[in-house]
Amino acid sequence: MIERYTIHSPFQQLANRFGIEELPGYKPYYNAAAGKLLPVITHQSPQGFSYFYWGTDPQWIKNKTVAERIINTRVEWIQEKPMLRKALMRYRCIIPANGFYAWKKIGKKSAVPKLFTPKLTVSFAGLWEEYDDSDGNAYHTFSMLTMPANATVSSVTDRMPVIFNREQELVWLNPNSSELQLLDLIKSYPENDLASHTVSPAVFTPEFDKPSLLLPAPAADQHGNLTLFD
Numbered sequence: 001m002i003e004r005y006t007i008h009s010p011f012q013q014l015a016n017r018f019g020i021e022e023l024p025g026y027k028p029y030y031n032a033a034a035g036k037l038l039p040v041i042t043h044q045s046p047q048g049f050s051y052f053y054w055g056t057d058p059q060w061i062k063n064k065t066v067a068e069r070i071i072n073t074r075v076e077w078i079q080e081k082p083m084l085r086k087a088l089m090r091y092r093c094i095i096p097a098n099g100f101y102a103w104k105k106i107g108k109k110s111a112v113p114k115l116f117t118p119k120l121t122v123s124f125a126g127l128w129e130e131y132d133d134s135d136g137n138a139y140h141t142f143s144m145l146t147m148p149a150n151a152t153v154s155s156v157t158d159r160m161p162v163i164f165n166r167e168q169e170l171v172w173l174n175p176n177s178s179e180l181q182l183l184d185l186i187k188s189y190p191e192n193d194l195a196s197h198t199v200s201p202a203v204f205t206p207e208f209d210k211p212s213l214l215l216p217a218p219a220a221d222q223h224g225n226l227t228l229f230d
Helices: 010-018 057-063 083-089 167-174 179-184 221-222
Strands: 004-007 029-031 039-044 050-054 073-074 091-096 100-108 110-118 122-130 138-148 159-161 194-198
Touching: 004 091, 010 091, 039 122, 083 091, 083 122, 083 179, 091 138, 091 167, 100 159, 167 179
Parallel strands: 050 138, 073 138
Antiparallel strands: 004 029, 004 100, 039 050, 039 091, 091 122, 100 110, 110 194, 122 138, 138 159
């Protein structure tokens, strides 16, 4: 499961990279986590950012585990579940990103977090949905599509996001793309194009959202010494 990622490029760089006109309310996220309101680009509104919650209804989050928030959708499920095939054709989005975090379990209660960063700003494939809460208020949420990890990531975790370059994004956001064209985009990201390094375990705390999370962590920090990063 991928539970954290980062999107921190300056406003103008993102506008140029994704060909969008406006970025209302944009701010960098160094620790994008489930339940946060985050920027996505939908194939219905490709001209700018939309802000959707990552995971289920934010009103429910306090009573839900991470697994129950449906923050990840396995690409293998799309052809197995009619509802996901419908979502693929009607509710696609991309998730702008500079990288993603994953952690390797080294014990029952301990893990070492790593940040994986592509050479360039990329996006992750996503699906979104709209629904009403009990008061009739509309909410928009999204989940990240994941696939089996490539060789670079598999030493840490068995899943990774579906990562797109600009050419793939244009097909994913094209309302006229066929199901076959869309599924053909789901390919393993080149392992040589992903760098990685160990980061501070502060990333495990969703509220900790500072640029210091991007820095390589000294070995001592893996034993809980966060003072170097505050």
